Amino acid sequence: MSISAHLPVLQVVLPLISAPLAVLLRHGGFAAAIVTTGAWAAFAAAIGLWLQVAESGTLSYHIGNWAPPWGIEYRVDRLTSFVLLLVSGTAAIVLPWSRASIEREIPQELHYLYYAMFGLCLAGLLGITITGDAFNIFVFLEISSLATYVLIAMGRDRRALTAAYRYLIMGSIGATFIVIGIGFLYLMTGTLNLADMAVRLREVENTRPVLVALAFLTVGISLKLALFPLHQWLPNAYTYAPSAVTAFLAATATKVSVYVLIRFYYSIFGESLVFEQLPLPQIMLVLSLLAMFIASFIAIFQDNLKLLFAYSSIGQIGYITLGLSFGSVTGLTGSIVHLLNHGIAKAAIFLLIGGLVLGLTRPGTTPVVPGFDRLAGLSKKMPLTCIGIVIAGLSLIGVPGTAGFISKWYLILAALEQGQFWLVGAIVLSSLLAVAYVWRFVEVAYFSPPPASSTDIKEAPFSLLAPAWLLVIATLWFGLDTSFSIGAASDAARQLLKTGS
Amino acid sequence: MHVLLILMMLAVLAIARTRNLFSVIVLSGIYSFLMATVFVALDAVDVAMTEAAVGAGVSTVLLLGALHLCRSDEAKPTHRPWIPLSLSTATAAMLIYGALGLPGFADPDAPIHRHVVPRYLQNEIDIPNVVTAVLASFRGFDTLGETAVVFTAGAGIIALLRRRKKNGKEGNPDAG
Amino acid sequence: MTHFTYMATVFLMVAGLYIVIARGNLIKKLIGLSILQSSVFLLYVAPGKLLGGTAPILSPEFSLYSNPLPHVLILTAIVVGVATLALGLAITVRIREAYGTIEEDEIVALDQDDFHDRPENQS
């Protein structure tokens, strides 16, 4: 057998197998090694797939050697391999980081289960991304969701439990809506294979069940991607989950949901149905703007650093869906590139906050996310952590030279293309809100005198700083050299809209 | 079958109105059992067997176990449920709108009967129970995912409910 | 026939959805979620029935079989549903231990107290 021919399935199966192995061994250290290896293998597979797709176009892998639509197909195109890289890459960076942090955040005897859940969550997210079968999306969505609920509930604060419960309820309603949508599509087309479904859907395009399927899939997926106002599960889930979990989820979980939405809109329903039959783009435009303004505005007034950036995430998701609502190559490029740019910036911020929390907590006590009063003058004690947060924060604002600028630039171009000048103003104005919430951190960390009691605070150790700074550097890199990010995103967008490539 | 469906609707109404959780759990067991019977009427014997074992059996035991640990009855609702009501009504309207456009019941020309499925019924791998053949072979990867879901739930419950260090005396198994 | 089955399915779904979002008791919500999930099974399985067909277990005596594919999908969905329920109940048990109640309103009130009383004081 040649490994390169089986990369699509190995991509998912390697992290999937790492989880039961971790449980079988029942040892934190071994579990860490196995699951981390699984994640790195998945990252390597994603790079391999990226190269294969660049060379020979869309790949199709028939699991069980059953041809689609009878068997389950794995299908990798430009967008798929881009999202696979983002998800597996984030896991490959976050897992080594989490070694030191869960030591303090999760009881010793649960470490192997933490790693098992992490592996399952990763495998689930990769499986959703790569699969070419509608029902298989649901199955892998549930693997990743159940693992996520457990990971969130592992947080030390009791509010982690209620956050996990709320996410379980809202996530399951979302998943059920997705199943209803897939059910209607299946009843109308008789197939579950996405490519086959897209072809057969053309015959029944304007029937009522198809429109209802579109509506249910939109609502279901929007619940999972925390589109305003379906975001209520997100703030507490991000805030009370263990730091490594927050960083991983913020960079991947909502992004994969966006990917599924893009997949259904452009590859299955087709832009003519989505953008002409229903007022979906208008609704999405309004909700995106509400997310950008209201969530960012709420973020400004949070006294908990993690909560602040959780609300910022909801606002940033608004930019991603805003790009979708244009239905143009430029807008879609902006959305796709923002998946990456926001993902890495947010992962960097949450990893750095994780290090900051550990630094502010005395050894042997439960780490608690500090209020702003405890951050006063912190830049003197933890300079590298603080400057990292500021740089990634600049990317959230969209300052030129950071990755976030590139995404916003493309969104503005897309708005100009359609002659919607007021939207340009809205994008700039909402960025000012991001300035305000990032400034709150800068003000307290750099311009407030440190309290007298803070003498024993030290900079985070290298093992926590290095992975986080890798992401910070990536944020700067993708702000200056866009050949990878924009190249990939615009290729993917053109492929989706079938305008050459 | 109409009778069964009407009974199920009545069971759900009773569940919604009852505040004694023990009764609610018993009612939901009955609901699952009725559902299993409906599946038999629809020729879905494998599904019926699983629904009876899982819905009426495992779920009921789990719910009773959790109720035993939580010892609770539902409190009186404090606010008027206008928002849930309107959301539910909107969902119902959408569903009815879509369902009325679906192919007719038991229409042999519906896409689900004409496409994909005929090959499954040719028995090319010599397994008489087609459900098993599709489940384990044609769509075997879904079933691997399903097993992984079960594993996730199991390992997750260990992570959630494991006693932290101070293992208490264990005995009295009447929680089930 | 057709309409009644679909309407009954829709009724069950919506009733389940209503129980999940309107009720405050955490166990009751999970029961509502189960009803919502299991009513979707009917949406898949009912259209698979063929009049005069039998269960899809091949034998020389029959020639018409009901559609097996929805059965396969729903078997998976049932398992996913019970896995979600089990996990939800485990979280509920932990919530009860941590808060002493499983009523949503009371939990929200307790969390708000938390927020004002002990903002991040470390011990």
Add this chain to the structure above:
Amino acid sequence: MQDDLVLRVIGKILIPYILLFAVYVQFHGDFGPGGGFQAGVIFATGIVFYALIFGLQQARAVISDGFVEAMLAAGVLLYAGIGVAGLLLGGNYLDYFVLSSDPIHGQHRGIFWVELGVAITVCGVMIKIFYMFASHGDGGEHRQ
């Protein structure tokens, strides 16, 4: 409940048949309704009955926590491992055709093993969940 003689006798008679029925459901799945999942549930029910009648401690002595936890993992690994076997024998993932020189026989072999994998995981999870719920309340530190 552990002291009820009638229950113990009935249990002793009944439980072997429950376990046997599980085995039947497992291996008859190719021909009639049933398969790994249902068999796993039924087998676990037998064990749960045993625990209810003879006491949780007794059941845990027969099937230990560590063993149950290994079962959870072993089933998934078996299933995923069959897929890997397909790869190693030159087919695609979960390709059962290559598991034997006769493709149809290969299919049967593959289905047999993956159904067993499902049964092991499901059975392990059901028993484990029962153990967790049953023993959880007894610490009593949070309760009156």
